[in-house]
Structure formats: C-alpha cells, structure tokens
Amino acid sequence: MEDLLLNSENLLNRVSLTFRRYLYFQINWNNRLIGIKGSRGTGKTTMLLQWLKEVDIPTRQKAYFSLDDIFFAGNSLVETAKLFYQQGGKILVLDEVHKYPTWAQEIKNLYDRFHDLQVVFTGSSIIDISKQEGDLSRRALMYELKGLSYREFLDFQYGIKFPKLSLEEILTSEGIVRKKFPQEFKPLANFQEYLRFGYYPYQAEDRLGYFQRLRQQTRLIVEYDMAELKGFDIRHAKKMMQLLFVVAQQVPFKPNINSLAEKTGIHRNSINNYLYFLQEARLLTLLYPAGSSVAVLQKPEKIFLENTNLLFALSKETPSTGTVREIFFSNQVGSMHNTSYPKSGDFLVDGKFTFEIGGKNKDMSQLSNVENAWVVKDEIEYPVGKSLPLWLFGFLY
CATH class of the missing domain: 3.40.50.300 (P-loop containing nucleotide triphosphate hydrolases)
Structure with a gap:
C-alpha cells in the first residue's frame, strides 16, 4: 500500500x-x-x-x-x-x-x-x-x-471568466443578458473552435491528435466500458461501432429501423436496444416525442451524437451547419434540462418552452401559433426580441 x-x-x-x-x-x-x-x-x-x-x-x-x-x-x-x-x-x-x-x-x-x-x-x-x-x-x-460547456471552455482555454446563466435569465430579458457581458466581449470569436475542439479538457494537451484520440476513446467505451451494461453482449461491440459511424454520417435524423439494420447487420428488433446502450454510454442522445414515456424499446424521434466534437471526429465529411447547431443545443441544454421533440419546432424544453434552431435569417413563421416559443440563431451576438443567440445556451453550466 x-x-x-x-x-x-x-x-x-x-x-x-x-x-x-x-x-x-x-x-x-x-x-x-x-x-x-x-x-x-x-x-x-x-x-x-x-x-x-x-x-x-x-x-x-x-x-x-x-x-x-x-x-x-x-x-x-x-x-x-x-x-x-x-x-x-x-x-x-x-x-x-x-x-x-x-x-x-x-x-x-x-x-x-x-x-x-x-x-x-x-x-x-x-x-x-x-x-x-x-x-x-x-x-x-x-x-x-458532463464535458466542458462553452462558458467553461472560455475559462479553461483563455482565462475568460463569466458566471453561468439560468434558462429563465436567457429567456426573460435581452437587456439582462447584455448586462452580464462587457462591451468588448466577442461571443462568436471562439465559438467555432469550441464546436470542434472544446468539449473534452484533454484537447489542450494535443490539438493535432485530438480527433484521433477521440475516436480511440469512443472505441474503448464501446469495447470495454459498455461490458458493464446489463443486457449488452460484448461480442456485439463491432456492430455497435458500425451503428455509431452510420449515425454519425446522418445525424440528426428520424431513424429508419430497417435501413439501420441493413447497414449495420443488426437485427431490426435489437436496434432500439443498441441505440439505448449508446445513449447510456454518452455517445448518442435520443430525442423522444413530447408527452411520451421513455422506454428502452421505444423508437426515438431523432438521434444526435452526444456532442459536436464527436460529430467532427466521426464524420467522413465536414458536418452540415444545421446538424452542428442542433447537436450543440441538444448537448448544452439537455445537460441541465429535459428535452423532447415537439409537434412544431425542433426542441421542447421542460415541457413548456419551444425552440426552433437555425441561421441568422431564420424567422418565427414556423412557431407563429406556439406559445412560449423562440428562434435560436447562429451567427448573432445577442438576443433581439424572440431571437436568441445559439452560443448563449453554452452558459447554462
């Protein structure tokens, strides 16, 4: 000893x-x-x-x-x-x-x-x-x-310190939000860097080898850590990796069980179980319809990789901007709040707040008849009316 x-x-x-x-x-x-x-x-x-x-x-x-x-x-x-x-x-x-x-x-x-x-x-x-x-x-x-939030990344990487914000503070008043940040702060200056390299603290050790290390970490989780899950047969680890890589090329998407089964060689009756196992390992996030009970065998409405760094590491090509936006929102908000898939919009948070995710030109047309609804936009610095900046949701923890 x-x-x-x-x-x-x-x-x-x-x-x-x-x-x-x-x-x-x-x-x-x-x-x-x-x-x-x-x-x-x-x-x-x-x-x-x-x-x-x-x-x-x-x-x-x-x-x-x-x-x-x-x-x-x-x-x-x-x-x-x-x-x-x-x-x-x-x-x-x-x-x-x-x-x-x-x-x-x-x-x-x-x-x-x-x-x-x-x-x-x-x-x-x-x-x-x-x-x-x-x-x-x-x-x-x-x-x-959880991994680093955008707020923590700014502190960890650059020593830029800010207090966290509650969801209520973000939604209540654009004036309150602006007062939280000094005039010289440029919130988008390091945002793209965070989306690629900011979630795991070890990125500071080897930025060039970060994606390779992240892929190796993913394999270790599937081949070793998941052996601890009851009901998971470690002999299926290779198929789990195949499923993960298939999903990485398409997320977020509404899963077609037959198509996933065909591409991975996994029996269609087992796909939902495998997706659930990958969520438990914090490699995927499954978004279920609002108002439904979350069960292992239930088909999710959408599938996301757990964070944007995983997306960049596992994708064969540069991920679409829309996919990156939704995964960031799912990851940062879902770490602190309950998220589900609404009838209108992209996310329902805590059963009462609806959000549509998009670029700076996105408008409220799809949410015109929805109460407690906001558009979350990339490439804008601060809230304006019902338009909220995407980066701001990285300050929830």
Missing part, C-alpha cells in the same frame, strides 16, 4: 488549482459517500484530486487510489482500505471503480464498517448504482460530470 500512498501524494502535488469544473461547486462534499460518474475524458480524476488537495488535513490521512491499478488485481479493496483507515486515514478517493468487479459490495462494506471514513468514488457514465448489489443507492449521493 505504500506505493499507492506515494503515488497519491505525487498526484496531489502536481494537480493544478487554476481551473475547476462547474460540478466542483455543486457537490455536497460533506456527505460520507459520494459517487461521480461521467464519460471518459471529462475530467473526473482532476476534479477529485483538486478537492482532495484542498482538504485541510495531513497528507497521510487522505488518499487517491485508482482501481484499475494492477495492485488491485491481487489485493482486496476492503482490506487495503481497512489498513489505510487503521493508519489514520480519513478520506479515500476511489477512481475507475467499474474496473473492479465487486466494487459496489465492497464500497458498501466500507460505508457500514468505518463510520468516520469518507469515501468518494468515480465510475463510467454507464454505471447504474440502483442496479448494483449492496444497495448503494440509499447510501451514496450521486452526481454526473
């Missing part, structure tokens, strides 16, 4: 506190058992190391263990944590818990046995603790970390 503690100390010494994710300020860090899930590359590990570094207790009383470390291939998590606790440990951060087969039961055991040991764990976005053994759902306070 000494090597684990030494590695933990080294990581804490190296982690930067310059930029912190939105979720850092939303978590109730006083809870005794906290779980944070999220897709690969969104920054879960960095966020936890930052928090652990700032906790004002001696270094040997706090530790970070990654459960994909080879140490845990031959050593019990419970016994290792017990030894840490007996040596005065108070806070234990466990990363990549889904890589350890009996993680749920053993974390539950730690919670029940050591009442003054705080445990914080992270896992893939696909983990569902309500279906895990040990009934962690009653014990753990769960959160999910």
Whole structure:
C-alpha cells in the first residue's frame, strides 16, 4: 500500500488549482459517500484530486487510489482500505471503480464498517448504482460530470471568466443578458473552435491528435466500458461501432429501423436496444416525442451524437451547419434540462418552452401559433426580441 500512498501524494502535488469544473461547486462534499460518474475524458480524476488537495488535513490521512491499478488485481479493496483507515486515514478517493468487479459490495462494506471514513468514488457514465448489489443507492449521493460547456471552455482555454446563466435569465430579458457581458466581449470569436475542439479538457494537451484520440476513446467505451451494461453482449461491440459511424454520417435524423439494420447487420428488433446502450454510454442522445414515456424499446424521434466534437471526429465529411447547431443545443441544454421533440419546432424544453434552431435569417413563421416559443440563431451576438443567440445556451453550466 505504500506505493499507492506515494503515488497519491505525487498526484496531489502536481494537480493544478487554476481551473475547476462547474460540478466542483455543486457537490455536497460533506456527505460520507459520494459517487461521480461521467464519460471518459471529462475530467473526473482532476476534479477529485483538486478537492482532495484542498482538504485541510495531513497528507497521510487522505488518499487517491485508482482501481484499475494492477495492485488491485491481487489485493482486496476492503482490506487495503481497512489498513489505510487503521493508519489514520480519513478520506479515500476511489477512481475507475467499474474496473473492479465487486466494487459496489465492497464500497458498501466500507460505508457500514468505518463510520468516520469518507469515501468518494468515480465510475463510467454507464454505471447504474440502483442496479448494483449492496444497495448503494440509499447510501451514496450521486452526481454526473458532463464535458466542458462553452462558458467553461472560455475559462479553461483563455482565462475568460463569466458566471453561468439560468434558462429563465436567457429567456426573460435581452437587456439582462447584455448586462452580464462587457462591451468588448466577442461571443462568436471562439465559438467555432469550441464546436470542434472544446468539449473534452484533454484537447489542450494535443490539438493535432485530438480527433484521433477521440475516436480511440469512443472505441474503448464501446469495447470495454459498455461490458458493464446489463443486457449488452460484448461480442456485439463491432456492430455497435458500425451503428455509431452510420449515425454519425446522418445525424440528426428520424431513424429508419430497417435501413439501420441493413447497414449495420443488426437485427431490426435489437436496434432500439443498441441505440439505448449508446445513449447510456454518452455517445448518442435520443430525442423522444413530447408527452411520451421513455422506454428502452421505444423508437426515438431523432438521434444526435452526444456532442459536436464527436460529430467532427466521426464524420467522413465536414458536418452540415444545421446538424452542428442542433447537436450543440441538444448537448448544452439537455445537460441541465429535459428535452423532447415537439409537434412544431425542433426542441421542447421542460415541457413548456419551444425552440426552433437555425441561421441568422431564420424567422418565427414556423412557431407563429406556439406559445412560449423562440428562434435560436447562429451567427448573432445577442438576443433581439424572440431571437436568441445559439452560443448563449453554452452558459447554462
């Protein structure tokens, strides 16, 4: 265990506190058992190391263990944590818990046995603790970390800091929105960069190899992480990749089940299940008709890639501007609010706000008889009446 503690100390010494994710300020860090899930590359590990570094207790009383470390291939998590606790440990951060087969039961055991040991764990976005053994759902306070918002990207990449905006603030008054930003701020100056490269924090490390790394990450999610999903047969991973790439060339679109089955070799009765699995892995977003119940076997009205960076990485050709706009809106708004497909317009948010997405010349003609409706336009800087700028929805978190 000494090597684990030494590695933990080294990581804490190296982690930067310059930029912190939105979720850092939303978590109730006083809870005794906290779980944070999220897709690969969104920054879960960095966020936890930052928090652990700032906790004002001696270094040997706090530790970070990654459960994909080879140490845990031959050593019990419970016994290792017990030894840490007996040596005065108070806070234990466990990363990549889904890589350890009996993680749920053993974390539950730690919670029940050591009442003054705080445990914080992270896992893939696909983990569902309500279906895990040990009934962690009653014990753990769960959160999910999304990729960078446009607001966070401006801070992370350029040090441009702004507070987040609520949906109500965006919709209420154009004057209120304008007052939130200095006159010299050019909101569109870095927007196209964000759409291509801004969602995952690791883009700062290697911009030239970003798309290749993103494709590799996608394959790892499908071939390894999704093995944790109940009902998913890992032997179908190749077909899942085929389905994902087929969708990437066409999104957003109304899915034709027979056509998807023919192009991927997946039986038509299994397509909706596969789409659902890809959504659980945060690779796709499925938009269902307004007023309908979301069920695994239900056909979605539209399919989107989860974020615009994935779209640029997986598309064979430059994606259409309209597709990019809709995916950005779906991703940023859907991270904080419920979205569905309305009878008129492109998105219904929280069951009461309707939005049509388009370019700067888009008008309200398609929404003329719809209450609480707005046109969201690309290439405009600030709200004008019922016209809202697309970039502004990147400030919701």
